[in-house]
Amino acid sequence: MADIENAFITLPAGFKANGVSAGLKDNGALDLGLVVSDLPCTVSGVYTSNLVKGHSLVRTINLINTGKKVRGIVVNTRVANAGVGKDGVSDADKIASAVAESLGVSSEEILTGSTGTIGVRLPVDKITAAVPGLVEGLSTQEQAAHNAALAIMTTDTVPKEAGATITMSDGREVSIAAIAKGSGMIHPNLATMISVFTTDADIDGKLLDGILHRAVSHTFNRVSVDGDTSVCDMVIVLANGKSGVTVEDGSEDAKLFEEAMTKISEDIARMIASDGEGATKFIEVEVFGASNDKDALNIVTAVARSPLVKTAIFGEDANIGRILTAVGYSGAKFDPEKIDITVNGMLFFRDGVCVPFDEDEAAKLLAEHDIHIVIKLSEGEAYDRMFTCDFSYDYVKINGSYRT
Numbered sequence: 001m002a003d004i005e006n007a008f009i010t011l012p013a014g015f016k017a018n019g020v021s022a023g024l025k026d027n028g029a030l031d032l033g034l035v036v037s038d039l040p041c042t043v044s045g046v047y048t049s050n051l052v053k054g055h056s057l058v059r060t061i062n063l064i065n066t067g068k069k070v071r072g073i074v075v076n077t078r079v080a081n082a083g084v085g086k087d088g089v090s091d092a093d094k095i096a097s098a099v100a101e102s103l104g105v106s107s108e109e110i111l112t113g114s115t116g117t118i119g120v121r122l123p124v125d126k127i128t129a130a131v132p133g134l135v136e137g138l139s140t141q142e143q144a145a146h147n148a149a150l151a152i153m154t155t156d157t158v159p160k161e162a163g164a165t166i167t168m169s170d171g172r173e174v175s176i177a178a179i180a181k182g183s184g185m186i187h188p189n190l191a192t193m194i195s196v197f198t199t200d201a202d203i204d205g206k207l208l209d210g211i212l213h214r215a216v217s218h219t220f221n222r223v224s225v226d227g228d229t230s231v232c233d234m235v236i237v238l239a240n241g242k243s244g245v246t247v248e249d250g251s252e253d254a255k256l257f258e259e260a261m262t263k264i265s266e267d268i269a270r271m272i273a274s275d276g277e278g279a280t281k282f283i284e285v286e287v288f289g290a291s292n293d294k295d296a297l298n299i300v301t302a303v304a305r306s307p308l309v310k311t312a313i314f315g316e317d318a319n320i321g322r323i324l325t326a327v328g329y330s331g332a333k334f335d336p337e338k339i340d341i342t343v344n345g346m347l348f349f350r351d352g353v354c355v356p357f358d359e360d361e362a363a364k365l366l367a368e369h370d371i372h373i374v375i376k377l378s379e380g381e382a383y384d385r386m387f388t389c390d391f392s393y394d395y396v397k398i399n400g401s402y403r404t
Contacts, residue, residue: 007163008145019151033151036072055088202241295332
């Protein structure tokens with residue numbers, strides 16, 4: 001298994017990136033990011049389950065569905081380009097065309113992504129005016145790649161970057177890297193998150209689709225910050241083949257590649273949950289022994305979404321009965337007299353009954369940044385997990401003044 005590192009999106013051969021300020025953010029922060037490949041890329045994507053989708057995202061979905069290769073993706077923050085009608089479609093086209101012209105490629109080779117406030121038109125003139133500098137600054141260097149990660153952030157407090165280099169069965173190497181943004185409006189399936197993966201592997205589109213869907217299923221689709229699912233969300237993988245290593249379906253190399261992509265996805269998903277809006281804690285919820293997969297998912301989802309659980313964790317209050325309550329209303333079938341609950345290794349409920357515990361020791365455990373909730377049933381073999389965070393005072397402040 002490859003070691004996952006805090007790598008940059010240009011770790012795979014043949015990729016360049018950059019991020020600039022187009023004046024979308026009032027403070028002059030970076031707000032326009034670009035990732036491009038020297039070679040045409042096979043591309044795969046997964047998208048928000050929300051029936052309402054942003055216009056930049058719909059454009060990208062339509063291009064990917066053609067099966068044609070692409071050269072890169074441009075992403076703006078601050079404005080979601082959603083809920084503005086036909087203007088949103090033409091605006092995304094204009095931005096892609098400006099990038100394509102600067103790169104000397106077709107506009108259909110440039111995917112688009114937008115994130116931010118819904119119902120506001122993109123300031124196309126500002127964005128296209130920034131495109132020449134964005135393209136001129138494209139580089140494989142760490143700072144330019146890091147700028148791309150910074151430029152797609154909204155309420156994120158830190159960029160999300162990870163990658164790995166894999167030694168394949170013949171000794172040659174393949175690299176995978178990813179950047180992502182995501183902090184609020186986070187809930188399966190996908191949420192207010194955009195993630196771009198790059199790889200220099202030569203891989204068939206159908207195989208890449210399968211690997212991506214499996215990698216996302218228990219990583220990005222197991223993150224819940226607040227139970228909301230937004231309209232602009234996607235995970236895109238660009239594979240340019242520059243390593244010269246072909247990944248064949250059913251091969252040992254395909255297994256190694258999928259393991260690495262899944263692990264990178266998990267690391268990014270953990271970063272998103274840990275950086276939830278106003279979060280002070282990272283919470284992992286696991287359930288063992290559910291009767292079936294649906295019940296297991298219902299349980300971890302109910303606990304991860306519970307405002308009462310999340311506020312108790314924020315307050316470092318050992319009110320673990322709130323976890324038991326959430327399991328009870330989850331819709332899962334189980335015997336309440338056969339449930340155990342531990343938090344950071346301390347047992348609070350055994351066979352559905354609260355057990356005596358040391359309040360001081362519990363307070364010490366709940367003061368930790370990482371909180372691990374384990375729920376054990378006696379119904380079957382099904383397992384699931386969810387990543388989430390606490391609800392703090394700042395969550396309300398951030399979302400109460402998001403537009404201002």
